[in-house]
Amino acid sequence: MEEKLIVSASPHIRTKTSTTTIMLDVIISLMPAAAASVIIFGFRALMIIADTVLAAVLAEYISRKIMKRENTVFDLSAVVTGLLLALNLPVGINPLFAAFGSVVAIVVVKQMFGGIGNNFVNPALTARIILLSSFPSAMTTWAKPFYYNEGAVDAVTCATPLALYANGQITPTKDLLLGTTGGCLGETCAVALIIGGVYLMLRRVISPVIPLTYLSVVALLSLLLGQNVIFELLSGGLLLGAFFMATDYTTSPITTKGKFVFAVGCGILTFLIRTFANLPEGVSFSILIMNILVPLIERATSPRPFGEKEGKL
Amino acid sequence: MSENKPLIHEFTKGILKENPVLCLVLGTCPTLAVTTGVSSALGMGIAATVVLVCSNSVISALRKVIPTKVRIPAYITIIAAFVTIVQMIVKAYAPTLNDALGVYLPLIVVNCIILGRAEMFASKNGIAASALDGLGMGIGFTAALFLMGSIREILGAGSWFGLSIPVISGCPILIFILPPGGFFVFGMLMAIANRLNSKPVKKPEEIGCAACPMHENCVKIANGEECGQL
Numbered sequence: 001m002e003e004k005l006i007v008s009a010s011p012h013i014r015t016k017t018s019t020t021t022i023m024l025d026v027i028i029s030l031m032p033a034a035a036a037s038v039i040i041f042g043f044r045a046l047m048i049i050a051d052t053v054l055a056a057v058l059a060e061y062i063s064r065k066i067m068k069r070e071n072t073v074f075d076l077s078a079v080v081t082g083l084l085l086a087l088n089l090p091v092g093i094n095p096l097f098a099a100f101g102s103v104v105a106i107v108v109v110k111q112m113f114g115g116i117g118n119n120f121v122n123p124a125l126t127a128r129i130i131l132l133s134s135f136p137s138a139m140t141t142w143a144k145p146f147y148y149n150e151g152a153v154d155a156v157t158c159a160t161p162l163a164l165y166a167n168g169q170i171t172p173t174k175d176l177l178l179g180t181t182g183g184c185l186g187e188t189c190a191v192a193l194i195i196g197g198v199y200l201m202l203r204r205v206i207s208p209v210i211p212l213t214y215l216s217v218v219a220l221l222s223l224l225l226g227q228n229v230i231f232e233l234l235s236g237g238l239l240l241g242a243f244f245m246a247t248d249y250t251t252s253p254i255t256t257k258g259k260f261v262f263a264v265g266c267g268i269l270t271f272l273i274r275t276f277a278n279l280p281e282g283v284s285f286s287i288l289i290m291n292i293l294v295p296l297i298e299r300a301t302s303p304r305p306f307g308e309k310e311g312k313l
Numbered sequence: 314m315s316e317n318k319p320l321i322h323e324f325t326k327g328i329l330k331e332n333p334v335l336c337l338v339l340g341t342c343p344t345l346a347v348t349t350g351v352s353s354a355l356g357m358g359i360a361a362t363v364v365l366v367c368s369n370s371v372i373s374a375l376r377k378v379i380p381t382k383v384r385i386p387a388y389i390t391i392i393a394a395f396v397t398i399v400q401m402i403v404k405a406y407a408p409t410l411n412d413a414l415g416v417y418l419p420l421i422v423v424n425c426i427i428l429g430r431a432e433m434f435a436s437k438n439g440i441a442a443s444a445l446d447g448l449g450m451g452i453g454f455t456a457a458l459f460l461m462g463s464i465r466e467i468l469g470a471g472s473w474f475g476l477s478i479p480v481i482s483g484c485p486i487l488i489f490i491l492p493p494g495g496f497f498v499f500g501m502l503m504a505i506a507n508r509l510n511s512k513p514v515k516k517p518e519e520i521g522c523a524a525c526p527m528h529e530n531c532v533k534i535a536n537g538e539e540c541g542q543l
Contacts, residue, residue, distance in 0.1 A: 096484075
Protein backbone atom coordinates (compact mmCIF):
# COMPACT_ATOMS: atom_id res chain seq x y z
CA MET A 1 0.00 0.00 0.00
CA GLU A 2 2.66 2.44 0.96
CA GLU A 3 4.46 1.75 -2.29
CA LYS A 4 1.50 2.98 -4.34
CA LEU A 5 0.92 6.20 -2.46
CA ILE A 6 3.58 8.73 -3.16
CA VAL A 7 3.43 11.88 -1.10
CA SER A 8 5.10 14.72 -2.90
CA ALA A 9 4.90 18.44 -3.31
CA SER A 10 3.15 19.98 -6.33
CA PRO A 11 3.29 20.11 -9.33
CA HIS A 12 1.81 16.67 -9.84
CA ILE A 13 1.27 16.70 -13.58
CA ARG A 14 4.37 17.13 -15.66
CA THR A 15 4.84 17.47 -19.42
CA LYS A 16 7.74 16.13 -21.34
CA THR A 17 8.00 19.41 -23.27
CA SER A 18 11.34 21.08 -22.80
CA THR A 19 13.35 23.70 -24.65
CA THR A 20 15.01 20.91 -26.59
CA THR A 21 11.74 19.34 -27.76
CA ILE A 22 10.35 22.74 -28.79
CA MET A 23 13.49 23.53 -30.73
CA LEU A 24 13.39 20.09 -32.32
CA ASP A 25 9.82 20.78 -33.46
CA VAL A 26 10.91 24.08 -34.97
CA ILE A 27 13.76 22.33 -36.80
CA ILE A 28 11.35 19.69 -38.12
CA SER A 29 8.94 22.38 -39.26
CA LEU A 30 11.73 24.15 -41.13
CA MET A 31 12.77 20.98 -42.96
CA PRO A 32 10.27 21.32 -45.86
CA ALA A 33 11.54 24.86 -46.55
CA ALA A 34 15.15 23.72 -46.29
CA ALA A 35 14.51 20.78 -48.61
CA ALA A 36 12.73 23.05 -51.08
CA SER A 37 15.69 25.43 -51.04
CA VAL A 38 18.11 22.61 -51.83
CA ILE A 39 15.88 21.45 -54.70
CA ILE A 40 15.45 24.97 -56.07
CA PHE A 41 18.92 26.38 -55.52
CA GLY A 42 21.03 23.24 -55.60
CA PHE A 43 23.76 21.79 -53.45
CA ARG A 44 25.15 25.20 -52.58
CA ALA A 45 22.00 25.88 -50.50
CA LEU A 46 22.80 22.84 -48.36
CA MET A 47 26.34 24.13 -47.91
CA ILE A 48 25.12 27.55 -46.74
CA ILE A 49 22.72 25.91 -44.26
CA ALA A 50 25.48 23.65 -42.87
CA ASP A 51 27.82 26.63 -42.71
CA THR A 52 25.52 28.89 -40.66
CA VAL A 53 24.33 26.08 -38.37
CA LEU A 54 27.89 24.97 -37.64
CA ALA A 55 29.06 28.54 -37.06
CA ALA A 56 26.11 29.24 -34.74
CA VAL A 57 26.69 26.10 -32.66
CA LEU A 58 30.42 26.75 -32.41
CA ALA A 59 29.84 30.39 -31.48
CA GLU A 60 27.36 29.35 -28.79
CA TYR A 61 29.75 26.75 -27.36
CA ILE A 62 32.82 28.99 -27.36
CA SER A 63 31.07 32.09 -26.02
CA ARG A 64 29.46 30.14 -23.16
CA LYS A 65 32.87 28.64 -22.39
CA ILE A 66 34.59 32.03 -22.33
CA MET A 67 31.86 33.53 -20.15
CA LYS A 68 32.18 30.50 -17.82
CA ARG A 69 28.50 29.69 -18.12
CA GLU A 70 26.93 26.27 -18.48
CA ASN A 71 26.95 24.69 -21.91
CA THR A 72 23.62 25.28 -23.71
CA VAL A 73 24.46 23.80 -27.11
CA PHE A 74 22.16 20.82 -26.54
CA ASP A 75 19.00 22.89 -26.17
CA LEU A 76 19.32 23.20 -29.99
CA SER A 77 18.42 26.90 -29.97
CA ALA A 78 21.68 27.72 -31.75
CA VAL A 79 20.82 25.19 -34.47
CA VAL A 80 17.45 26.92 -34.97
CA THR A 81 19.11 30.34 -35.15
CA GLY A 82 21.64 29.10 -37.72
CA LEU A 83 18.96 27.39 -39.78
CA LEU A 84 16.68 30.45 -39.76
CA LEU A 85 19.57 32.70 -40.72
CA ALA A 86 20.50 30.44 -43.66
CA LEU A 87 16.90 30.53 -44.88
CA ASN A 88 17.14 34.33 -44.85
CA LEU A 89 20.21 34.54 -47.07
CA PRO A 90 20.61 34.48 -50.83
CA VAL A 91 22.22 31.32 -52.17
CA GLY A 92 25.19 33.10 -53.73
CA ILE A 93 26.44 34.64 -50.48
CA ASN A 94 30.07 34.17 -49.47
CA PRO A 95 30.13 31.42 -46.78
CA LEU A 96 32.41 33.63 -44.67
CA PHE A 97 29.79 36.39 -44.59
CA ALA A 98 27.14 33.84 -43.66
CA ALA A 99 29.28 32.49 -40.81
CA PHE A 100 29.93 36.07 -39.66
CA GLY A 101 26.16 36.51 -39.52
CA SER A 102 25.81 33.43 -37.30
CA VAL A 103 28.49 34.68 -34.93
CA VAL A 104 26.81 38.09 -34.69
CA ALA A 105 23.45 36.45 -34.02
CA ILE A 106 24.73 34.17 -31.27
CA VAL A 107 27.44 36.23 -29.60
CA VAL A 108 26.23 39.81 -29.94
CA VAL A 109 22.47 39.48 -30.01
CA LYS A 110 21.97 36.43 -27.79
CA GLN A 111 24.85 35.66 -25.42
CA MET A 112 25.81 39.22 -24.58
CA PHE A 113 22.31 39.78 -23.26
CA GLY A 114 22.40 36.58 -21.20
CA GLY A 115 21.73 33.72 -23.62
CA ILE A 116 18.49 31.96 -24.46
CA GLY A 117 15.40 33.73 -23.19
CA ASN A 118 17.17 37.04 -22.62
CA ASN A 119 17.69 38.45 -26.10
CA PHE A 120 15.52 41.48 -26.82
CA VAL A 121 15.42 41.01 -30.58
CA ASN A 122 15.31 37.93 -32.79
CA PRO A 123 18.95 36.85 -33.31
CA ALA A 124 18.59 35.43 -36.84
CA LEU A 125 16.61 38.43 -38.02
CA THR A 126 19.07 40.93 -36.57
CA ALA A 127 21.96 39.06 -38.14
CA ARG A 128 20.19 39.23 -41.48
CA ILE A 129 19.73 42.98 -41.17
CA ILE A 130 23.36 43.47 -40.08
CA LEU A 131 24.50 41.44 -43.09
CA LEU A 132 22.16 43.44 -45.31
CA SER A 133 23.65 46.75 -44.22
CA SER A 134 27.22 45.38 -44.20
CA PHE A 135 27.26 43.68 -47.57
CA PRO A 136 24.38 45.27 -49.50
CA SER A 137 25.31 43.98 -52.94
CA ALA A 138 26.04 40.38 -51.89
CA MET A 139 22.79 40.28 -49.90
CA THR A 140 20.62 41.44 -52.81
CA THR A 141 22.05 39.33 -55.62
CA TRP A 142 19.49 36.61 -56.19
CA ALA A 143 20.29 33.45 -58.10
CA LYS A 144 17.80 32.20 -60.67
CA PRO A 145 16.00 28.98 -59.60
CA PHE A 146 17.61 25.84 -61.05
CA TYR A 147 20.55 27.92 -62.25
CA TYR A 148 22.75 24.88 -61.64
CA ASN A 149 21.05 23.04 -64.51
CA GLU A 150 21.93 25.72 -67.00
CA GLY A 151 25.60 24.86 -66.96
CA ALA A 152 26.74 28.45 -66.58
CA VAL A 153 29.95 29.02 -64.62
CA ASP A 154 28.54 31.95 -62.69
CA ALA A 155 25.10 31.78 -61.15
CA VAL A 156 22.51 33.42 -63.33
CA THR A 157 20.81 36.20 -61.38
CA CYS A 158 17.27 37.44 -61.38
CA ALA A 159 15.08 39.78 -59.32
CA THR A 160 12.73 38.82 -56.48
CA PRO A 161 8.98 38.84 -57.10
CA LEU A 162 8.62 42.01 -54.99
CA ALA A 163 11.36 43.81 -56.93
CA LEU A 164 9.68 42.75 -60.18
CA TYR A 165 6.37 43.97 -58.80
CA ALA A 166 7.88 47.41 -58.19
CA ASN A 167 8.46 47.47 -61.95
CA GLY A 168 4.88 46.45 -62.60
CA GLN A 169 5.48 42.75 -63.26
CA ILE A 170 3.43 40.16 -61.35
CA THR A 171 4.91 36.69 -60.78
CA PRO A 172 2.38 33.87 -61.41
CA THR A 173 0.86 32.42 -58.23
CA LYS A 174 2.01 28.91 -59.19
CA ASP A 175 5.66 30.05 -59.14
CA LEU A 176 5.15 31.72 -55.77
CA LEU A 177 3.60 28.60 -54.27
CA LEU A 178 6.30 26.27 -55.56
CA GLY A 179 9.10 28.74 -54.95
CA THR A 180 10.50 28.83 -58.45
CA THR A 181 11.37 32.52 -58.12
CA GLY A 182 14.37 34.55 -57.02
CA GLY A 183 14.77 35.16 -53.31
CA CYS A 184 16.32 34.02 -50.05
CA LEU A 185 16.87 30.29 -49.55
CA GLY A 186 13.79 29.67 -47.43
CA GLU A 187 11.38 32.41 -48.41
CA THR A 188 10.53 31.36 -51.94
CA CYS A 189 8.54 28.15 -51.53
CA ALA A 190 5.21 29.16 -49.96
CA VAL A 191 3.85 25.58 -49.81
CA ALA A 192 6.81 24.34 -47.73
CA LEU A 193 6.49 27.28 -45.33
CA ILE A 194 2.76 26.76 -44.88
CA ILE A 195 3.33 23.03 -44.16
CA GLY A 196 5.94 23.96 -41.54
CA GLY A 197 3.72 26.64 -40.01
CA VAL A 198 0.71 24.31 -39.78
CA TYR A 199 2.90 21.64 -38.17
CA LEU A 200 4.05 24.11 -35.51
CA MET A 201 0.48 25.18 -34.79
CA LEU A 202 -0.78 21.57 -34.63
CA ARG A 203 2.03 20.67 -32.24
CA ARG A 204 1.01 23.76 -30.24
CA VAL A 205 4.56 25.06 -30.35
CA ILE A 206 3.28 28.41 -31.56
CA SER A 207 -0.08 29.99 -31.00
CA PRO A 208 -1.88 30.83 -34.25
CA VAL A 209 -2.63 34.37 -33.03
CA ILE A 210 0.54 36.02 -34.33
CA PRO A 211 0.87 34.44 -37.79
CA LEU A 212 -2.84 34.60 -38.61
CA THR A 213 -3.25 38.20 -37.40
CA TYR A 214 -0.07 39.25 -39.18
CA LEU A 215 -1.16 37.69 -42.48
CA SER A 216 -4.74 38.96 -42.22
CA VAL A 217 -3.63 42.52 -41.51
CA VAL A 218 -1.39 42.50 -44.60
CA ALA A 219 -4.21 40.93 -46.65
CA LEU A 220 -6.77 43.46 -45.38
CA LEU A 221 -4.54 46.45 -46.08
CA SER A 222 -3.73 45.11 -49.56
CA LEU A 223 -7.45 44.68 -50.23
CA LEU A 224 -8.27 48.19 -48.99
CA LEU A 225 -5.55 49.78 -51.07
CA GLY A 226 -6.31 47.70 -54.13
CA GLN A 227 -3.20 45.55 -54.23
CA ASN A 228 -3.10 41.93 -55.33
CA VAL A 229 -3.88 40.13 -52.05
CA ILE A 230 -2.64 36.64 -52.96
CA PHE A 231 0.58 38.08 -54.35
CA GLU A 232 1.25 40.19 -51.26
CA LEU A 233 0.74 37.18 -48.99
CA LEU A 234 2.86 34.70 -50.91
CA SER A 235 5.78 36.86 -52.01
CA GLY A 236 8.83 37.95 -50.08
CA GLY A 237 9.61 36.81 -46.58
CA LEU A 238 6.11 37.32 -45.18
CA LEU A 239 5.28 33.63 -44.57
CA LEU A 240 8.72 32.85 -43.20
CA GLY A 241 8.54 35.92 -40.95
CA ALA A 242 4.97 35.37 -39.80
CA PHE A 243 5.36 31.68 -38.92
CA PHE A 244 8.95 31.42 -37.73
CA MET A 245 10.34 34.86 -36.84
CA ALA A 246 7.49 36.84 -35.29
CA THR A 247 6.49 33.87 -33.11
CA ASP A 248 9.84 33.63 -31.30
CA TYR A 249 8.93 33.17 -27.60
CA THR A 250 11.50 35.54 -26.20
CA THR A 251 10.77 38.45 -28.48
CA SER A 252 6.97 38.32 -28.70
CA PRO A 253 4.38 39.21 -26.03
CA ILE A 254 3.05 36.57 -23.64
CA THR A 255 -0.65 37.42 -23.49
CA THR A 256 -3.02 36.81 -26.39
CA LYS A 257 -4.03 40.46 -26.39
CA GLY A 258 -0.37 41.44 -26.55
CA LYS A 259 0.31 38.96 -29.35
CA PHE A 260 -2.58 40.47 -31.30
CA VAL A 261 -1.26 44.04 -30.90
CA PHE A 262 2.24 42.85 -31.83
CA ALA A 263 1.06 41.09 -34.98
CA VAL A 264 -1.13 44.01 -36.06
CA GLY A 265 1.92 46.28 -35.72
CA CYS A 266 4.05 43.88 -37.77
CA GLY A 267 1.40 43.71 -40.48
CA ILE A 268 0.91 47.46 -40.76
CA LEU A 269 4.66 48.15 -40.83
CA THR A 270 5.30 45.43 -43.41
CA PHE A 271 2.61 46.78 -45.67
CA LEU A 272 3.74 50.39 -45.26
CA ILE A 273 7.38 49.54 -46.01
CA ARG A 274 6.47 47.42 -49.02
CA THR A 275 4.09 49.92 -50.52
CA PHE A 276 5.45 53.32 -49.63
CA ALA A 277 9.14 52.95 -48.68
CA ASN A 278 12.18 52.67 -50.88
CA LEU A 279 12.77 49.04 -49.95
CA PRO A 280 11.02 46.22 -51.80
CA GLU A 281 10.65 44.09 -48.64
CA GLY A 282 9.94 45.13 -45.07
CA VAL A 283 9.18 41.96 -43.10
CA SER A 284 12.50 41.84 -41.24
CA PHE A 285 12.47 45.52 -40.32
CA SER A 286 8.88 45.47 -39.16
CA ILE A 287 9.38 42.41 -36.94
CA LEU A 288 12.56 43.95 -35.51
CA ILE A 289 10.78 47.23 -34.71
CA MET A 290 7.91 45.37 -33.03
CA ASN A 291 10.45 43.20 -31.10
CA ILE A 292 11.79 46.39 -29.56
CA LEU A 293 8.24 47.50 -28.65
CA VAL A 294 7.40 44.20 -26.92
CA PRO A 295 8.21 45.39 -23.36
CA LEU A 296 5.79 48.31 -23.83
CA ILE A 297 3.10 46.02 -25.26
CA GLU A 298 3.57 43.65 -22.32
CA ARG A 299 3.18 46.48 -19.85
CA ALA A 300 -0.01 47.71 -21.53
CA THR A 301 -1.60 44.27 -21.87
CA SER A 302 -0.58 42.46 -18.70
CA PRO A 303 -3.72 41.18 -16.99
CA ARG A 304 -4.67 42.78 -13.69
CA PRO A 305 -4.98 40.33 -10.78
CA PHE A 306 -8.54 39.88 -9.57
CA GLY A 307 -9.46 42.41 -6.94
CA GLU A 308 -6.52 44.70 -7.54
CA LYS A 309 -7.52 48.32 -7.38
CA GLU A 310 -6.65 50.71 -10.14
CA GLY A 311 -3.72 52.99 -9.54
CA LYS A 312 -2.39 50.78 -6.79
CA LEU A 313 0.91 50.08 -8.49
CA MET B 314 39.47 66.90 -4.10
CA SER B 315 43.09 67.66 -4.87
CA GLU B 316 44.19 68.27 -1.28
CA ASN B 317 44.89 64.71 -0.30
CA LYS B 318 45.76 63.22 -3.68
CA PRO B 319 48.97 63.88 -5.62
CA LEU B 320 48.71 66.11 -8.69
CA ILE B 321 49.63 63.27 -11.01
CA HIS B 322 46.34 61.58 -10.03
CA GLU B 323 44.41 64.44 -11.68
CA PHE B 324 46.23 63.61 -14.89
CA THR B 325 45.99 59.82 -14.88
CA LYS B 326 42.35 59.49 -13.78
CA GLY B 327 41.05 60.88 -17.08
CA ILE B 328 42.77 58.23 -19.13
CA LEU B 329 40.96 55.14 -17.92
CA LYS B 330 39.38 55.44 -14.49
CA GLU B 331 37.24 58.45 -15.31
CA ASN B 332 37.57 58.33 -19.07
CA PRO B 333 35.21 61.08 -20.27
CA VAL B 334 33.66 59.09 -23.11
CA LEU B 335 33.78 55.52 -21.89
CA CYS B 336 33.07 55.97 -18.18
CA LEU B 337 31.50 59.40 -17.70
CA VAL B 338 29.62 59.07 -21.04
CA LEU B 339 30.14 62.70 -21.95
CA GLY B 340 30.66 64.06 -25.45
CA THR B 341 29.06 61.09 -27.17
CA CYS B 342 27.77 63.10 -30.10
CA PRO B 343 31.20 64.00 -31.60
CA THR B 344 32.42 60.54 -30.57
CA LEU B 345 29.88 58.82 -32.78
CA ALA B 346 29.96 61.37 -35.55
CA VAL B 347 33.66 61.79 -36.32
CA THR B 348 34.97 58.28 -35.69
CA THR B 349 34.19 56.93 -39.15
CA GLY B 350 37.85 57.55 -39.97
CA VAL B 351 40.85 57.46 -37.69
CA SER B 352 42.42 60.70 -38.91
CA SER B 353 39.34 62.83 -38.28
CA ALA B 354 38.93 61.10 -34.89
CA LEU B 355 42.49 61.95 -33.92
CA GLY B 356 42.10 65.54 -35.18
CA MET B 357 38.91 65.98 -33.16
CA GLY B 358 40.60 64.56 -30.06
CA ILE B 359 43.60 66.86 -30.30
CA ALA B 360 41.48 69.94 -30.99
CA ALA B 361 39.27 69.16 -28.00
CA THR B 362 42.32 68.50 -25.80
CA VAL B 363 43.87 71.88 -26.64
CA VAL B 364 40.60 73.66 -25.87
CA LEU B 365 40.14 71.65 -22.68
CA VAL B 366 43.59 72.46 -21.26
CA CYS B 367 43.36 76.16 -22.10
CA SER B 368 39.76 76.63 -20.93
CA ASN B 369 40.35 74.65 -17.73
CA SER B 370 43.39 76.79 -16.83
CA VAL B 371 41.70 80.10 -17.56
CA ILE B 372 38.47 79.19 -15.81
CA SER B 373 40.45 77.98 -12.81
CA ALA B 374 42.43 81.25 -12.76
CA LEU B 375 39.24 83.29 -12.92
CA ARG B 376 37.19 81.08 -10.57
CA LYS B 377 37.20 83.68 -7.78
CA VAL B 378 36.26 86.52 -10.12
CA ILE B 379 33.33 84.91 -11.92
CA PRO B 380 30.03 85.38 -10.02
CA THR B 381 28.31 82.05 -9.40
CA LYS B 382 25.03 83.18 -10.93
CA VAL B 383 26.47 83.86 -14.37
CA ARG B 384 29.17 81.23 -14.36
CA ILE B 385 27.80 79.11 -17.22
CA PRO B 386 27.68 81.99 -19.77
CA ALA B 387 31.13 83.04 -18.61
CA TYR B 388 32.52 79.54 -19.08
CA ILE B 389 30.93 79.25 -22.52
CA THR B 390 32.45 82.58 -23.56
CA ILE B 391 35.91 81.47 -22.47
CA ILE B 392 35.53 78.09 -24.17
CA ALA B 393 34.18 79.72 -27.35
CA ALA B 394 37.21 82.00 -27.50
CA PHE B 395 39.58 79.03 -27.46
CA VAL B 396 37.46 77.05 -29.93
CA THR B 397 37.59 80.01 -32.32
CA ILE B 398 41.38 80.10 -32.04
CA VAL B 399 41.66 76.36 -32.64
CA GLN B 400 39.25 76.52 -35.54
CA MET B 401 41.20 79.34 -37.21
CA ILE B 402 44.46 77.39 -36.79
CA VAL B 403 42.94 74.20 -38.21
CA LYS B 404 41.43 76.14 -41.13
CA ALA B 405 44.78 77.73 -41.90
CA TYR B 406 47.08 74.75 -41.51
CA ALA B 407 44.91 71.64 -41.98
CA PRO B 408 42.06 72.52 -44.34
CA THR B 409 41.33 68.85 -45.11
CA LEU B 410 40.82 68.13 -41.42
CA ASN B 411 38.55 71.16 -41.23
CA ASP B 412 36.46 69.73 -44.05
CA ALA B 413 36.38 66.30 -42.45
CA LEU B 414 35.25 67.59 -39.06
CA GLY B 415 32.78 70.05 -40.56
CA VAL B 416 30.29 71.41 -38.06
CA TYR B 417 31.73 69.32 -35.22
CA LEU B 418 34.77 71.57 -34.89
CA PRO B 419 32.83 74.72 -33.89
CA LEU B 420 30.52 72.48 -31.87
CA ILE B 421 33.38 71.80 -29.45
CA VAL B 422 32.02 74.94 -27.74
CA VAL B 423 29.07 72.96 -26.47
CA ASN B 424 30.97 69.72 -25.95
CA CYS B 425 29.82 68.58 -22.55
CA ILE B 426 33.23 67.19 -21.59
CA ILE B 427 34.67 70.71 -21.64
CA LEU B 428 31.78 72.38 -19.86
CA GLY B 429 31.55 69.41 -17.51
CA ARG B 430 35.20 69.66 -16.47
CA ALA B 431 34.84 73.45 -16.05
CA GLU B 432 31.85 73.02 -13.79
CA MET B 433 32.99 69.90 -11.94
CA PHE B 434 36.70 70.54 -11.59
CA ALA B 435 38.21 73.82 -12.80
CA SER B 436 35.79 75.99 -10.84
CA LYS B 437 36.88 74.31 -7.59
CA ASN B 438 40.60 73.62 -8.04
CA GLY B 439 43.90 75.37 -8.66
CA ILE B 440 45.39 76.19 -12.03
CA ALA B 441 47.99 73.41 -12.13
CA ALA B 442 45.52 70.73 -11.06
CA SER B 443 42.93 72.01 -13.56
CA ALA B 444 45.39 72.06 -16.44
CA LEU B 445 46.49 68.51 -15.64
CA ASP B 446 42.88 67.41 -15.29
CA GLY B 447 42.14 68.93 -18.70
CA LEU B 448 45.17 67.25 -20.25
CA GLY B 449 44.29 63.85 -18.77
CA MET B 450 40.65 64.12 -19.83
CA GLY B 451 41.72 65.30 -23.26
CA ILE B 452 44.11 62.40 -23.70
CA GLY B 453 41.43 59.98 -22.49
CA PHE B 454 38.99 61.49 -25.00
CA THR B 455 41.58 61.32 -27.79
CA ALA B 456 42.50 57.73 -26.93
CA ALA B 457 38.86 56.64 -26.96
CA LEU B 458 38.25 58.39 -30.27
CA PHE B 459 41.46 56.93 -31.72
CA LEU B 460 40.46 53.41 -30.71
CA MET B 461 36.93 53.78 -32.05
CA GLY B 462 38.15 55.41 -35.23
CA SER B 463 40.70 52.65 -35.79
CA ILE B 464 38.22 49.83 -35.24
CA ARG B 465 35.56 51.44 -37.40
CA GLU B 466 37.89 52.43 -40.24
CA ILE B 467 39.76 49.11 -40.34
CA LEU B 468 36.63 46.94 -40.27
CA GLY B 469 34.25 49.25 -42.07
CA ALA B 470 36.42 50.69 -44.83
CA GLY B 471 39.40 48.32 -44.89
CA SER B 472 41.93 51.09 -44.36
CA TRP B 473 43.84 52.84 -41.60
CA PHE B 474 44.77 56.52 -41.91
CA GLY B 475 43.57 56.16 -45.50
CA LEU B 476 46.05 53.36 -46.30
CA SER B 477 44.20 50.30 -47.52
CA ILE B 478 44.76 47.03 -45.67
CA PRO B 479 45.18 44.03 -48.01
CA VAL B 480 42.66 41.40 -46.87
CA ILE B 481 39.87 43.49 -45.35
CA SER B 482 39.71 46.14 -48.08
CA GLY B 483 38.30 43.45 -50.40
CA CYS B 484 35.11 43.03 -48.39
CA PRO B 485 34.74 45.72 -45.74
CA ILE B 486 31.94 45.22 -43.21
CA LEU B 487 30.09 48.41 -44.12
CA ILE B 488 27.97 48.52 -40.98
CA PHE B 489 30.95 49.63 -38.91
CA ILE B 490 31.09 53.03 -40.57
CA LEU B 491 27.31 53.40 -40.39
CA PRO B 492 25.68 54.80 -37.22
CA PRO B 493 24.54 51.39 -35.83
CA GLY B 494 28.10 50.08 -36.07
CA GLY B 495 29.31 53.21 -34.27
CA PHE B 496 26.94 52.56 -31.39
CA PHE B 497 28.02 48.92 -31.33
CA VAL B 498 31.75 49.71 -31.12
CA PHE B 499 31.00 52.39 -28.51
CA GLY B 500 29.10 49.89 -26.38
CA MET B 501 31.85 47.28 -26.67
CA LEU B 502 34.55 49.76 -25.64
CA MET B 503 32.42 50.90 -22.69
CA ALA B 504 32.02 47.29 -21.61
CA ILE B 505 35.78 46.70 -21.83
CA ALA B 506 36.52 49.91 -19.87
CA ASN B 507 34.03 48.86 -17.18
CA ARG B 508 35.67 45.45 -17.00
CA LEU B 509 39.12 46.98 -16.62
CA ASN B 510 37.88 49.36 -13.93
CA SER B 511 35.86 46.86 -11.93
CA LYS B 512 37.34 45.11 -8.97
CA PRO B 513 37.20 41.31 -9.01
CA VAL B 514 33.93 40.12 -7.53
CA LYS B 515 34.16 37.75 -4.60
CA LYS B 516 32.12 34.62 -5.15
CA PRO B 517 29.47 34.03 -2.50
CA GLU B 518 30.16 31.06 -0.31
CA GLU B 519 28.21 27.95 -1.20
CA ILE B 520 25.52 26.96 1.23
CA GLY B 521 26.12 23.35 2.16
CA CYS B 522 23.39 20.77 2.56
CA ALA B 523 23.84 20.80 6.31
CA ALA B 524 22.88 24.48 6.53
CA CYS B 525 19.52 23.90 4.88
CA PRO B 526 16.51 23.92 7.26
CA MET B 527 15.15 20.80 5.53
CA HIS B 528 18.34 18.87 6.12
CA GLU B 529 17.01 16.75 8.97
CA ASN B 530 13.87 15.67 7.07
CA CYS B 531 15.86 14.98 3.95
CA VAL B 532 18.11 12.58 5.76
CA LYS B 533 15.12 10.79 7.34
CA ILE B 534 13.40 10.37 3.97
CA ALA B 535 16.59 9.20 2.35
CA ASN B 536 17.02 6.59 5.05
CA GLY B 537 13.41 5.45 4.67
CA GLU B 538 12.49 6.53 8.19
CA GLU B 539 9.78 8.81 6.86
CA CYS B 540 7.75 8.50 3.68
CA GLY B 541 7.87 11.09 0.96
CA GLN B 542 9.66 11.90 -2.20
CA LEU B 543 12.91 13.72 -2.57
